[in-house]
Amino acid sequence: MTRYILLRDPTGNWRRSPVPLAGGIAPQDPDAPAAPVVETADLSPQEVRDTIDDPTLLTLQPAMCTRLIAPEPMDELRSADAVPGWGLRAIGADWTPSSGAGVRVALLDTGIDAHHPVFSGIDVTAQDFAGTGIADANGHGTHVAATVLGRDLGGTRVGVARGVTDLLVAKALADNGRGRSEDFFQAMLWALRSKADIIGFALAFDVPGQIDALTEEGYPTALATLAAVHAYRGNLRICEVLLQMIAGDQAPLLLGAVGNDCLRTITPEFETGPSAPAAAAGVLAIGACGPDEAGLSPAPFSNVGAALLAPGAGIISAGLGGGLRTLNGTSMALAHAVGIAALWVEQMRKEDTPVTAQTLAAKLIGTATRAPLGPRASSVECGHGLVQAPKGALE
Structure with missing residues (x-):
């Protein structure tokens, strides 16, 4: 028996092509609201063949393992040398008139230490999808959330969008940083139904x-590899169909960390592209940059293929137990970008500009800058450039 994810539309408006599992999913009425449902089931090969005849089924794909995009050590950057708030200054968060007031942010991570003082005055609505409780024993989710919207601590500024008071936290990964793709999809649907502005x-x-899990079940290594790649493609497909279904005036913008898999410190050849689901169509993939002699440059671990860059090296934010800690990674860059997106949502609403996933993405891309980036930074690594906060009178 294999565990499968089943994406359905109970309304029957969204339908797939007559060829099973071949794509071609589209609505009969493009203006009708979508009501996607994600289910899981353990199915035998024969049950898979029987299930695909269900007209409400849009796609059926193997469930797969997920992992945290874990912070990266950087030998050349010691925590003691990290400069508090350098990333906030680089993206203009320290002089913008916007604060993110009235914006609802959702984070799908390892939970949150909601009692940390940086979250004072923030209304945290949490849901556990990983089955280990909403408390964050890992620390990653707490660090990311604090960079997005945390209050100052001991004279150190931590958060980008300190006016945000409405935070949705979906625990999609267990405390060990591991999870399942169905947990991610359920967390994403929960954030959508909770009317998040940004996810x-x-x-x-x-x-x-996934390969390790399949080989432990007795799969030959070659077959396990092929099956894992098939599951990867299938889960990426589910993500893209979900985003296609919920696209519209009320859809939030999704931002994902591009990944920390490159090893440029060994050789420039050791590069790879964006991890999924950040690679999905409809998601803005965020890469990391850090300071160097020429200004800013892409971090050596940051995967290529990012749409935008944000500060992700030597980032000081909340640690478990009430203090601060320094981390490096595209997760930290993602947190800065989510905070900047919140600032832009507030600014666009003040200007009576419609805020949709498309208009917000266009604003982030259109206001990004390449000016601080070194001359060797290419669009392959940097995308459209470094995210920037709305400008004010101090421009």
């Missing part, structure tokens, strides 16, 4: 983990 995540579909 941020820093996890990846875990092909190596």
Whole structure:
């Protein structure tokens, strides 16, 4: 028996092509609201063949492992040398007139230490999808959330959008940083139904983990590899269909960490592209940059293929137990970008500009800058450039 994810539309408006599992999913009435449902089931090969005849079924794909896009050590950057708030200054968060007031942010991560003082005055609505409780024993989710909207601590500024008071936290990964793709999809649907303006995540579909899981079940290595790649493609497909279904005036913008898999410190050849689901059509993939002699440059671990860059090296934010800690990674960059997106939502509403996933993405891309980036930084690594906060009178 294999565990499968089933994406359905109970209304019957969205339908797939007559060829099973071949794509071609589209609505009969493009203006009708979508009501996607994600289910899981353990199915035998024969049950799979029987299930695909269900007209409400849009796609059926193997469930797979997910993993945290874990922070990266950087030998050349010691925590003691990290400069508090450098990333906030680089993106203009320290002089913008916007604060993110009235914006609802959702983070799909490892939970949150909601009692940390940086979250004072923030209304946290939490839901556990990983089955280990909403408390964050990992620390990653707490660090990311604090960078997005945390209050100052001991004279140190932590958060980008300190006016945000409405935070949705979906625990999509267990405390060990591992999870399942169905947990991610359920967390995403929960954030959608909770009317988030922005959704941020820093996890990846875990092909190596899927291969290990299948070989432990007795799969030959070659077959396990092929099956894991098939599951990867299928889960990416589910993500893209979900985003297609919920696209519209009320759809939030999704931002995902591009991944920390490159090893440029060994050789420039050791690069790879964006991890999924950040690679999905409809998601803005965020890469990391850090300071160097020429200004700013892409971090050596940051995967290529990002749409935008944000500060992700030597980022000081909340640690478990009430203090601060320094982390490096595209997760930290994602947190800065989510905060900037919140600032822009507030600014666009003040200007009576319609806020949709498309208009917000266009604003982030259109206001990004390449000016601080070194001359060797290419669009392959940097996308449209470094995210920037709305400008004010101090421009």
